[in-house]
Structures are given as C-alpha cells and as structure tokens.
Amino acid sequence: MAYPFRLPEVVYLGRGALANLGQEVKRFAASRALLITDAGVQAAGLDKKIIGMIEEVGTKVDVFAEVEAEPSTETVDRAGRLVREGGYQLLVALGGGSPMDVTKGASVLAVNGGSIKDYVGIELIPQKGVPAIFIPTTAGTGSEVTQNAIFAFKEEQVKKGVVSRHLLPRVAIVDPELTLSCPxxxxxxxxxxxxxxxxxxxxxxxxxxxxxxxxxxxxxxxxxxxxxxxxxxxxxxxxxxxxxxxxxxxxxxxxxxxxxxxxxxxxxxxxxxxxxxxxxxxxxxxxxxxxxxxxxxxxxxxxxxxxxxxxxxxxxxxxxxxxxxxxxxxxxxxxxxxxxxxxxxxxxxxxxxxxxxxxxxxxxxxxxxxxxxxxxxxxxxxx
Ligand SMILES: [Fe+2]
Incomplete structure (x- = not known):
C-alpha cells in the first residue's frame, strides 16, 4: 500500500536559517501578524528578535503569549477568536510543541469557526486556515512539520489529537541557534x-x-x-x-x-x-x-x-x-x-x-x- 508523503511548502534548516524570516513574512504580504508564543520563550528573550525581524519588513505584529504547557482546548479556542476578531493575516509560531499546536488550531479556527473540539479526529477541517510560519525553539516535537495538533481536554483529563492536511505548516524555519538557551x-x-x-x-x-x-x-x-x-x-x-x-x-x-x-x-x-x-x-x-x-x-x-x-x-x-x-x-x-x-x-x-x-x-x-x-x-x- 502506498501512503501520501507530505512536507511543508518551504523549509529552512540549519545554522542561520532564521535570516530567511523577513523574506518569508514579506511573501504573505500581510499588514498584520500575530506572534504566538509562551512565557518561557519570552523569559529567554527570543521573542524580541523575531518581532524586530517581522516589523523590519513593514508588518505590524501583536503577541499572544498565554500558551501553557500541554495546552487546553480553551486556550486554542481563545487564540482562534483573537485571530478572527483581530483580522490577522499571518501567524508566526515561536516555541516548542505547545505554541506550535495552538498556532495550528488558531489558524483553522479563525477561518472555520467553532471550537477545536469540533475537529477532533482525522480530516474533519473543511477549509485551510490563516497562513503560518513555524519557528521551533526546542529540538523535539517535530510539530513544525506535522499535520497533527494535540490538546488537553480538561474535564475528561485526556489529550486528543486533531489531524488534518490543513494543519500542515506552510513555512518551517529550524535554526539550532534558537535552541541554545533551552535548559x-x-x-x-x-x-x-x-x-x-x-x-x-x-x-x-x-x-x-x-x-x-x-x-x-x-x-x-x-x-x-x-x-x-x-x-x-x-x-x-x-x-x-x-x-x-x-x-x-x-x-x-x-x-x-x-x-x-x-x-x-x-x-x-x-x-x-x-x-x-x-x-x-x-x-x-x-x-x-x-x-x-x-x-x-x-x-x-x-x-x-x-x-x-x-x-x-x-x-x-x-x-x-x-x-x-x-x-x-x-x-x-x-x-x-x-x-x-x-x-x-x-x-x-x-x-x-x-x-x-x-x-x-x-x-x-x-x-x-x-x-x-x-x-x-x-x-x-x-x-
Ligand atoms: Fe511526541
């Protein structure tokens, strides 16, 4: 049996890969972008450099940094509403698996509406979401290259996955220099x-x-x-x-x-x-x-x-x-x-x-x- 093989549209991999962020942001011609990250990344000061690079090419950027470890369905629903109501045309995920998965969810929720709970399962998301660039700061989750996102369902005390081709990142920038501060x-x-x-x-x-x-x-x-x-x-x-x-x-x-x-x-x-x-x-x-x-x-x-x-x-x-x-x-x-x-x-x-x-x-x-x-x-x- 042959299975499909998918990759992001564009991948930059290796030392100095981050230098390509500006040109990729420009490609989407977005006037407003939302950076999705977490407190750990902010504490390490990694967000400032990224914000500077996005603004340098003329895109205004706001920050959503309320992503917790093992993110809940509530957090991704909130991020989705923010993207929709804020009219953001581009998302940038910065961090480990948690900010990246929340970005995936927010991207498709902003276009398709509803709660992430509506899309648990395989290929249940009708339309592709707001474009997003993924920049991992840990070497581990692989979320920057997968079509999966995992969220915690608090009431049931379980984690469930959403799998869809519309979650596959458009752009992945994997730069080992961003992992140097990882404890x-x-x-x-x-x-x-x-x-x-x-x-x-x-x-x-x-x-x-x-x-x-x-x-x-x-x-x-x-x-x-x-x-x-x-x-x-x-x-x-x-x-x-x-x-x-x-x-x-x-x-x-x-x-x-x-x-x-x-x-x-x-x-x-x-x-x-x-x-x-x-x-x-x-x-x-x-x-x-x-x-x-x-x-x-x-x-x-x-x-x-x-x-x-x-x-x-x-x-x-x-x-x-x-x-x-x-x-x-x-x-x-x-x-x-x-x-x-x-x-x-x-x-x-x-x-x-x-x-x-x-x-x-x-x-x-x-x-x-x-x-x-x-x-x-x-x-x-x-x-
Ligand atoms: Fe894993």
Whole structure:
C-alpha cells in the first residue's frame, strides 16, 4: 500500500536559517501578524528578535503569549477568536510543541469557526486556515512539520489529537541557534521525544522506504548528540545535530505515524500533567521491549544506528541491544524511569489502561498488536 508523503511548502534548516524570516513574512504580504508564543520563550528573550525581524519588513505584529504547557482546548479556542476578531493575516509560531499546536488550531479556527473540539479526529477541517510560519525553539516535537495538533481536554483529563492536511505548516524555519538557551531538562525530554518519533515511525506499520530514510538518519543524529546537548547546551554542533535529527524524525512521524509509546504516554499527560517528552521517555524502553519481536531486523538496525556493537550478533541479540541503548540514554539524560517517580500508584493503572486503549489511531499503527492485558502489564512493570 502506498501512503501520501507530505512536507511543508518551504523549509529552512540549519545554522542561520532564521535570516530567511523577513523574506518569508514579506511573501504573505500581510499588514498584520500575530506572534504566538509562551512565557518561557519570552523569559529567554527570543521573542524580541523575531518581532524586530517581522516589523523590519513593514508588518505590524501583536503577541499572544498565554500558551501553557500541554495546552487546553480553551486556550486554542481563545487564540482562534483573537485571530478572527483581530483580522490577522499571518501567524508566526515561536516555541516548542505547545505554541506550535495552538498556532495550528488558531489558524483553522479563525477561518472555520467553532471550537477545536469540533475537529477532533482525522480530516474533519473543511477549509485551510490563516497562513503560518513555524519557528521551533526546542529540538523535539517535530510539530513544525506535522499535520497533527494535540490538546488537553480538561474535564475528561485526556489529550486528543486533531489531524488534518490543513494543519500542515506552510513555512518551517529550524535554526539550532534558537535552541541554545533551552535548559537541560527540557532539552532531555524533548530530545528523547524526538528519538521516540524516529524509532516509532521507523518500526510503524505505515513506515515506507521514504520515511525510513528520514527515521534512520534521525536515530543516528539524536543518539550521537543528545547527551552533549543536555550536558553542554552551548555546544552548537550538538544543537545542530539535534535540530536536524528532530526535524527528520518529525518528517518520518508526519508521514508514517507513531504507535504504542505515544498511546500509553498520553494518559500520563492528561491526568498527571507529566510533560509529553517525559511521558514518552517513561514508556519508551518498556514498549520497545514488547515490540522488538515483531520486526527483529528493523529493531536490529535501530540498535546499529544508535551505535551499539551489532556486528557478528544474531538479529535477535542485536534487536535487544536497541532496548538497552534506549534505557541507558533515558537514564543518562536524567529523566525518571519509573511511573511512581511522577506520582502514579497501583490504583491508577486501570484508569491509564482504559484511557490508553482508546488511542486506537496510534495502537493500530503499532508493529505488534497490543491487548488490554498487554497495556496493563507494561504500565505495571514500569511502576
Ligand atoms: Fe511526541
């Protein structure tokens, strides 16, 4: 079966990529733009430079910086109303996955109306939204290249995804220099998330030869540079490898999808407010261990791309090295490895299991079928 392969219209990738922002803003001939960001980005002072660059080409810019971590449906609905009522002709997303996802939502809500809750699911958005430029400041979510956006539904204590070709960014500007101020813990969590994107999409049922190229290169780049990026954040070479790796992982994720790591991670964000990166990191090795047997050859290549000594090993032995390599990487960068470390107790396993089971879009793409019992066992063994 052949699957569609999509990319943003324009991508600038690498050191100095940000220098292209002015000409891209100009291309949209917008008199007014809205910059969507968050308090962390403002505290790091990254917004000022971007505002200056937009104004320099004659576009007036306002700022919406009320995006919280793991953004709620209320926040995106509010941003959508602001874009519609304010008559903004261009949006600029600056930050990690949260501001980027809110920008995607606000863009389509401004044109289509309603609440983001009306569009949960696949391809339910009728018309394309207000054009937007995406500038990530973390190396991890890949949101700048995907057609997905994830929001927290507060009442239900769950996170749900909106998937539509109209969410695919028009322009992505990925400049590693913007990640230099990203603190170690955030670098670790978002970096592991990027590796999860690469490994999950590489081994997903929807993986294609085209997505495999991006995924394998992402696994190589991230495995070789994440520790340095965490422990020496000013190392621009490591930051650049992470930016490229995260982007390539995003390309693979956007087109091949992810699987059970994300499915089992979402309920942790919804109920326990564990960040997306940490949730994924917690479930990464346990789910990988479960999945390994489904495609030994591919998991063996994951181990090789992570720098494990696979030569002379049997396929099974090599595949198991991928699990070991992931476990070591997560531990080395200081992310919790037990669910109890983030406040989960035995009494919560049932809620988590029932909630994860509903992530059918993700579970149906996992290389090994997962029953309710399997999900429960994985949570229990990670407690
Ligand atoms: Fe993710």
């Amino acid at each position: 170690p813990r955030l670098t670790a969590a978002t970096g592991v998330d990027a590796l999860v994107h690469a490994v999950e999409s590489y081994t997903a049922l929807k993986a294609t030869p085209q997505t495999d190229i991006y995924a394998l290169e992402a696994i190589r780049l991230i495995s070789a540079s994440l520790r340095t990026a965490v422990f020496n954040g000013s190392d621009l070479e490591a930051r650049e490898k992470m930016a490229l790796g995260s982007f390539f992982a995003g390309v693979s994720l956007a087109n091949a999808g992810v699987g059970a790591v994300h499915a089992l991670a979402y309920p942790l964000g919804g109920k326990f407010h564990v960040s997306h990166g940490v949730s994924n990191a917690l479930l990464f090795a346990p789910v990988l261990e479960f999945n390994c047997l489904s495609n030994l050859a591919k998991f063996a290549r994951v181990a090789g791309a992570m720098g494990e000594p696979v030569a002379g090993k049997s396929c099974r032995e090599a595949a198991m090295l991928a699990v070991k390599a992931v476990r070591e990487l997560v531990e080395d960068v200081g992310i919790p490895t037990r669910l109890r470390d983030v406040g989960v107790s035995e009494d919560d396993i049932e809620f988590l299991t029932l909630s994860a089971e509903k992530q059918t879009r993700l579970l149906s793409n996992n290389p090994r079928a997962m029953t309710r019992k399997d999900i429960e066992r994985i949570y229990s063994s990670t407690l």
